[in-house]
Amino acid sequence: MTEKVRLGYACVNMTLTNRPKKLGGRVTTSRTARKATWQNGSDDSKDWDLHLLGERTLLNANDLLHYLQWNNDHNIKLFRLGSELFPWHDHYELNELPQFDDISAKLLECGDYAKEHGIRVTTHPGPFNVLGSPNTEVVRRTIISLERHSEVFDLMGFEPSFENKINIHVGGSYGGDFDGTSKRWIAGWHKLSDNCKKRLVLENDDKPSMWSTQMLYDYFHKEIGIPITFDYHHHSFHPDELSEEAALKLAATTWPDNVRQCTHYSESRAREKQDPKIRAQAHSDYIVDEINTYGLELDIVIEAKAKELALLEYRNIYAYNKKGVLL
């Protein structure tokens, strides 16, 4: 019996990240290194300290299991994994890390734990992943980055599926050239591995000049069947004549029957802080409005700066029981 709404949060657990030293110290999946720390010489000299990156990756992988267990203990069954599990992963093959065997064993353990406890793990490569860019070098690097994200899910033992979505934005329109941009984007998509294609989904942008839910549906879903992540907050900046309900339900039609629709929810930081100087798109620390699911069964990733604390507080406000089930 699944609940109608499953809430999740993104990448960082404040409680674990800020755990005091006397209780064991920081728990994070985002250890990285400055470029200057692990690269000697020029960018392409290949004189790199992969041992350092591997050490940090192994610590990240160990802490991922800790994260999943913490989430499960708090009945949080949806979690976005950050992109820095393997820091600088687009600069090397994952199995080039000296500690790869230990890392992959731990990630498989993480994947098994997630499957056993019904935890949906997703990820969201950054705004630098621009598959429709006119710059072919940008597209080339994007493809590498997306493949690395997909490989992490392979290592976790996840069958390729939108259940473990890799979520990105189109992220550009180049003076309103929607036709050309979508054609370039889809051409790039065709170059991805099958596993990556089976995981990649698109999210509506937060600017009127960019890609609304309706546009993603027309230009991308109709062409290649790609699912659409509906972001409530972004929608308010580019509704494109669709009501929130209509856009949410249009996005709902793009998900396969056996995969629950996933959405993103955030609120205005400018409103929360009562400060009009803050950019309208910026995210609040906590969320206070009740999320309207319009009767759908949804997975909702809460994008709030206070992370899991915002999720738990939301449950408090809206009378969820200790198991996270709406009363």
Place this chain on the structure above:
DNA sequence: CATGGTCAAGTGGCA
């Protein structure tokens, strides 16, 4: 050991 300046990547909006 706490702090604060700084850090890889693309794109677009704004002062």
Place this chain on the structure above:
DNA sequence: TGCCACTTGACCATG
């Protein structure tokens, strides 16, 4: 032109 915002703090030099 340079900052901010997005997926995300964490690194690391300095005192």
